[in-house]
Amino acid sequence: MLRIKNLVVDHGAIRALHGVSISIEKGQLAAVIGANGAGKTTLLRTLSGLNKATDGSATWGDLNILHSKPESLVRHGISHVSEGKSVIPELTVSENLELGALWRRNRKESAQSKKEVVDLFPRLGERLSQRADSLSGGERQMLAIGRSMMAKPQLLLLDEPSLGLAPLVVEQIFQSIRDLTTSLGLTVLLVEQNAMGALKIADIGIVLNLGSIAATGSAAALRDDPAVRAAYLGF
Amino acid sequence: MFEFFNTLLIGITAGSIYSLMAIAIVLVWRSTRVVNFAAGGIALASTFVGTTILEITGSFWIALPIAMLAGAALSAFIEFFFLRPLLKRSGEKTQEIFLPIIATLGILGIIKSVLQFVYGDRIGVLTPPLSDRGFIVSGESIALSPLRLMILGIVLLLMIVLTLVFQRTNLGLSLRAASFSPEISRLSGIRVDLIRTLGWAISGAAGATAGILQTTNGSGSVSPEAFEFSLLLVFGFVAAVIGGIESLVGAVAGGLTLGVILAIILMYFGSSLVFFAAFVILILVLFLRPNGIVGVKGGRRA
Numbered sequence: 001m002l003r004i005k006n007l008v009v010d011h012g013a014i015r016a017l018h019g020v021s022i023s024i025e026k027g028q029l030a031a032v033i034g035a036n037g038a039g040k041t042t043l044l045r046t047l048s049g050l051n052k053a054t055d056g057s058a059t060w061g062d063l064n065i066l067h068s069k070p071e072s073l074v075r076h077g078i079s080h081v082s083e084g085k086s087v088i089p090e091l092t093v094s095e096n097l098e099l100g101a102l103w104r105r106n107r108k109e110s111a112q113s114k115k116e117v118v119d120l121f122p123r124l125g126e127r128l129s130q131r132a133d134s135l136s137g138g139e140r141q142m143l144a145i146g147r148s149m150m151a152k153p154q155l156l157l158l159d160e161p162s163l164g165l166a167p168l169v170v171e172q173i174f175q176s177i178r179d180l181t182t183s184l185g186l187t188v189l190l191v192e193q194n195a196m197g198a199l200k201i202a203d204i205g206i207v208l209n210l211g212s213i214a215a216t217g218s219a220a221a222l223r224d225d226p227a228v229r230a231a232y233l234g235f
Numbered sequence: 236m237f238e239f240f241n242t243l244l245i246g247i248t249a250g251s252i253y254s255l256m257a258i259a260i261v262l263v264w265r266s267t268r269v270v271n272f273a274a275g276g277i278a279l280a281s282t283f284v285g286t287t288i289l290e291i292t293g294s295f296w297i298a299l300p301i302a303m304l305a306g307a308a309l310s311a312f313i314e315f316f317f318l319r320p321l322l323k324r325s326g327e328k329t330q331e332i333f334l335p336i337i338a339t340l341g342i343l344g345i346i347k348s349v350l351q352f353v354y355g356d357r358i359g360v361l362t363p364p365l366s367d368r369g370f371i372v373s374g375e376s377i378a379l380s381p382l383r384l385m386i387l388g389i390v391l392l393l394m395i396v397l398t399l400v401f402q403r404t405n406l407g408l409s410l411r412a413a414s415f416s417p418e419i420s421r422l423s424g425i426r427v428d429l430i431r432t433l434g435w436a437i438s439g440a441a442g443a444t445a446g447i448l449q450t451t452n453g454s455g456s457v458s459p460e461a462f463e464f465s466l467l468l469v470f471g472f473v474a475a476v477i478g479g480i481e482s483l484v485g486a487v488a489g490g491l492t493l494g495v496i497l498a499i500i501l502m503y504f505g506s507s508l509v510f511f512a513a514f515v516i517l518i519l520v521l522f523l524r525p526n527g528i529v530g531v532k533g534g535r536r537a
Contacts, residue, residue, distance in 0.1 A: 048422065074424035082422060088415045091408075099412050102405050103424035151424060 100150030250494015256471025286359030310439025479527020
């Protein structure tokens with residue numbers, strides 16, 4: 001359902017993505033792994049409309065998603081949780097959540113979504129009136145994911161949710177992502193430096209190296225691939 | 236004691252008007268990170284609109300809201316047609332960061348020239364709707380007059396409305412979110428471009444009110460070269476900086492502080508020191524409390 005063909009993205013004079021092609025079926029959780037500077041974040045930012053593509057195409061169902069603005073793509077069910085705990089620290093937890101559903105006309109449905117997010121992350125429910133900068137790193141990441149869930153997305157683009165979190169918290173966040181994908185039938189594109197953790201929960205894996213795809217396959221197969229293990233899993 | 240009390244009343248009234256101007260400047264700074272010198276021109280032009288409407292209808296209470304609408308429209312127009320294209324093009328290079336500031340100075344000049352062309356030597360007259368004669372307390376006339384009471388009432392009402400809008404409505408949440416983090420706001424589905432234009436529009440309405448009130452509180456008439464408006468712009472900026480430039484609450488605190496200090500200086504040291512004092516206060520604040528008198532270090536407030 002998500003079809004990316006020969007995607008080329010330039011940052012000024014530097015080419016960040018050299019013709020990347022990726023196919024993800026509906027309901028799949030795909031992990032994009034690779035070192036710093038491999039183009040993982042650029043890939044997500046281009047898909048959500050924050051960066052401009054130089055060439056290539058990307059479609060979600062019948063929708064051409066390149067050259068659209070992020071605020072319009074949200075309305076088509078594509079939600080991007082950007083890198084580094086993407087919450088607004090000055091707003092309260094409650095306001096951060098509501099922000100994700102402001103564009104939805106139906107207030108009842110938005111309130112229902114908020115209830116669902118709080119059920120999913122009860123710790124957010126206990127802290128609704130606190131400012132987001134009073135949260136721990138893990139709670140902020142929950143809030144960032146919770147905010148994007150307020151838009152009732154079908155395609156979720158997650159940029160390094162494990163960044164800067166303690167191992168135990170990383171495990172919880174990854175488990176929540178897996179649970180969300182399965183229970184809501186979401187399609188998820190997860191970008192991660194934590195290759196092992198990401199490949200454990202993913203259905204398929206894509207290895208990005210210096211802006212090109214180095215390997216792709218089922219997550220289980222990539223976990224067992226000696227070359228991938230040596231380069232990205234560290235053993 | 237009686238004299239000091241009167242000075243306070245004069246200072247609070249003038250300060251409340253500076254607060255409105257400071258709010259106009261803070262709103263634009265927060266929504267687009269532009270230092271908006273055109274705010275003075277927008278206030279001036281809207282005040283002229285107010286005087287024209289007053290001339291036609293004879294009613295201050297029709298002239299004020301129409302002047303506010305005019306200020307909002309002019310401000311939104313400037314954002315949409317001048318600043319937005321400029322900001323889209325300008326990058327991080329030092330000379331490009333100055334472009335929007337120079338542009339707002341240019342727009343201020345253009346607005347004054349157009350007013351000069353249209354009105355020539357004619358002045359706009361803004362007859363106050365209420366008496367400027369002070370209330371009599373135990374046989375003596377105090378500085379608080381029905382007119383000053385009205386000015387304070389209008390400013391207070393506007394601040395309550397703005398607070399409610401910012402804290403209680405979806406529009407307010409969008410405005411705050413877009414100023415704190417445009418990118419996260421866009422990813423959340425907020426049309427940040429539209430919200431920015433609305434921020435400028437609210438700023439224009441606040442500036443228009445400041446202009447009308449400054450005129451009624453002062454000479455009661457306005458010319459394209461009115462010195463009162465240069466003062467309003469400068470004092471509005473000083474008040475905004477005193478308040479920490481990010482904060483609406485700070486803008487109000489800054490305006491009132493400045494108004495009272497300047498009134499005391501005017502009373503006891505004479506008018507020649509007022510302008511000088513405003514800049515001394517500005518520099519002191521920049522040195523001692525660069526985040527403003529209500530600012531939290533490194534923090535931003537709604």
